[in-house]
Amino acid sequence: MTIRPARADEAAALVDFWGRAGENEARPADTEDAVRRLVARDPESLVVAERDGRIVGSLIVGWDGWRFHLYRLAVDPGARRSGVARALIAHAEERARDVGAGRIDAMVLEANGQGASFWEASGFRPQDEWRRWVRTGPYES
Template identity: 75%
Template structure:
């Protein structure tokens, strides 16, 4: 993985990121993404959306959200050709470093119910299910 770099996504990559998420299978059970929404995220916090890049190709992504109170990880995606090569762990390590830099006390990761592979990955990184909480959403 010496040829892998982790960096913030760039505004002009919004279209490529949406296509990447579709190819990586990371769009299930989510509202439809738009380039505008991706660009707004990056404009609000230039370090919130990070990508793993190899040979100038995006092979992984992670949204690293910091709201000033809590630190949230979501949208972890690794392209099928790069899975099981350490990309996801490098993205999570990057996120943990950013969390320390901003003074976060803990990190949470959002994982879809029934995503056994995702749950196993997060558990292997030292995360655990918080049984007494459930996420409530309201579409706008």
Template identity: 50%
Template sequence: MNDLRIRAATPDDLDAVLAFWQRAAEGASISDDRDGVARLLARDPESLLLAERDGILAGTVIAGFDGWRCHLYRLAVHPGQRRRGVATALLKAAEERFVALGGRRGDAMVLKENALAHHAWSAAGYAPEPQWSRWVKPLGF
């Protein structure tokens, strides 16, 4: 895992990240477009974390903090890089970011039918909370 580098995305990474999500992420998001990701980086430039191995994008996670809660989105690992510590390293970097910002609890949006993701989140110490149900509404569309 020593050859893995974690860094914050820059606007120059937008096209590569969007193409990566098409290959590596399960399910499309309504905000998976250049404008949506650019807004994310403009509002919180350190929120989109990238994992690179040998200069090639191996994984992503969005680690957003709104001042109250820590939110994790778009944890995605390239199929050829899975089970090599990429997700673990990304989540560790996200959690370190949250602690530095004063965050106390992280939550993740995970598709119910994505069993592979459930394994990764569980291995990282996250657990579903059966008493909560997430309700989502696209805004402005």
């Protein structure tokens, strides 16, 4: 298995992958254009796990210069429990060290029990003092 940055030309494959393997509730739909913009803005921010030339996992590894954020962790259903997610997290932690991040947070939907169990087993804990507040746009031009 290889962990590597996603490429802009993989946008359609990633949107399709997330439709099959990702948690798709309570958030806006993914678009190919959004994937391309993310990769153009920060080429290291979207990483994929690849096995036999096929994407089997993904993780957005966002660094805003202040905090380090992990989200859109997805693993192909046929590749779960084979170390894909752990390899993606290890890659993210290495990047966090490289940029000097003081902490890492992971975005996990409240109803995603399987995801919560994985993150807890990986050493993450919910932070009860904070709640995410969102405002939808249209912020795209």
